[in-house]
Amino acid sequence: MKESGMTLRIVNYLIVIIGIAFIVLMPNSVQAQQKISAAVVAGLIQPFQEIAAAFEQETGIKIEATFSSAGRFYAQILNGAPYNIFISADVERPSLLYGKALCSKPFAFATGEVVLWSSKKDFCTAHDWRDALRQNKIKKIALANPKVAVYGASAQKALVEAGLWEDVEPRLVTTQDLAQVFQYAAMDAVDAGFCNLGQACSEKGRKGCYYSMKEAPVVVHSACVLTGARNRELTERFADYLSSPAAREIKRKYGYKETIQTK
Numbered sequence: 001m002k003e004s005g006m007t008l009r010i011v012n013y014l015i016v017i018i019g020i021a022f023i024v025l026m027p028n029s030v031q032a033q034q035k036i037s038a039a040v041v042a043g044l045i046q047p048f049q050e051i052a053a054a055f056e057q058e059t060g061i062k063i064e065a066t067f068s069s070a071g072r073f074y075a076q077i078l079n080g081a082p083y084n085i086f087i088s089a090d091v092e093r094p095s096l097l098y099g100k101a102l103c104s105k106p107f108a109f110a111t112g113e114v115v116l117w118s119s120k121k122d123f124c125t126a127h128d129w130r131d132a133l134r135q136n137k138i139k140k141i142a143l144a145n146p147k148v149a150v151y152g153a154s155a156q157k158a159l160v161e162a163g164l165w166e167d168v169e170p171r172l173v174t175t176q177d178l179a180q181v182f183q184y185a186a187m188d189a190v191d192a193g194f195c196n197l198g199q200a201c202s203e204k205g206r207k208g209c210y211y212s213m214k215e216a217p218v219v220v221h222s223a224c225v226l227t228g229a230r231n232r233e234l235t236e237r238f239a240d241y242l243s244s245p246a247a248r249e250i251k252r253k254y255g256y257k258e259t260i261q262t263k
Contacts, residue, residue: 034061036235039076039083042067042179043112043151043196044221047254048087051247061234069177071148077102077226084229085239087221089150089178094224103224108259109242110251114154114216117185117200118192119208129211130162132192142173142181142193150219151178155194158216197255220259 040048045067052063066083073086074093078100087109088094094106116129126132133141144152152174159165173190175181178199185193186204196219200210223242229235241247248258 034231034234036061036063036231036238037082037084038063038065038087038238039073039081039085040065040067040087041070041073041089041150041221042177043089043198043219044087045179046202047198047250047256050250051242054246054250055238055241059237061238063238067177067179069144069148070150072177080228082228082230083226084231084235085223085225087223087242089219089221091220091222094222097224097226101227103226106222106224107239107243109221109223110256111259112151112219112221112256113197114151114158114213114219115195115197115200115210116192116213117182117195117205117208117210119186119188120191121209123192124209124211126211129213130164132211133164133168138191139171140173140190141168141171142175142184142190144178144181144194145174145176149175149177151196152181152194154216154219155213158213161215201253201255221256222259 038048038052048065052065056062070088070090070093073081073083073088074097077083077086077097086094086097086103089112091106094103097103098106116132118124123132126135132138143155146153146156156165159168173184175184178196181193182195182199182205184190185195186208194213195205195210197210199205200208223239225232225235225239251258
């Protein structure tokens with residue numbers, strides 16, 4: 001009887017331990033399922049990472065972001081890529097997805113500007129960006145592929161209208177996306193790069209200098225929740241957070257302006 005009683009106590013003890021362990025570990029298991037997959041244009045790396053970190057700290061929901069060009073993401077989504085939310089560098093691609101019933105109604109995220117940035121402070125001694133590009137010492141200039149990167153297309157349009165495209169084109173180093181433009185310029189692999197104002201306002205960007213390019217069309221970033229999104233309720237919650245005061249403050253810090261548009 002004594003041995004039987006002792007065995008029962010041990011069994012009960014183990015049941016209690018297992019129960020406590022289950023209670024402790026269960027929130028982590030549930031939290032592991034609370035993930036949002038975001039397709040974000042590469043020019044938004046710095047502000048988006050800060051916004052995602054703030055959202056995760058507030059909610060415990062993890063944002064797993066992939067950064068590339070708007071054109072690449074658009075093609076991937078058409079082919080069934082399993083993203084939850086798409087933040088583009090234009091209005092057109094999310095609108096096209098909406099027309100194909102592949103996302104909910106797009107909404108405005110922010111408006112960005114094209115700049116000509118260099119890691120070298122002495123680069124910014126010319127009168128403006130046009131004069132800077134006319135300097136013989138500027139041998140290599142990075143540009144995101146205009147066919148898939150909206151900022152690249154915007155910079156190209158400004159160059160064409162300024163009558164500089166034929167002069168600059170032989171010196172261009174074409175990259176896959178805007179993040180590579182900034183990377184090449186920051187590493188001095190090129191003399192300068194057509195970046196966005198957000199990159200120039202980053203911690204690394206402030207170590208260099210830039211010219212504003214008011215002649216380049218502004219870039220309106222829009223976003224949409226994809227129709228096939230898993231964890232849709234969580235994704236909608238994150239979509240709302242992108243317009244929150246905390247998110248707006250981060251966007252302003254990187255030089256982005258709010259775009260007035262109803263969701």
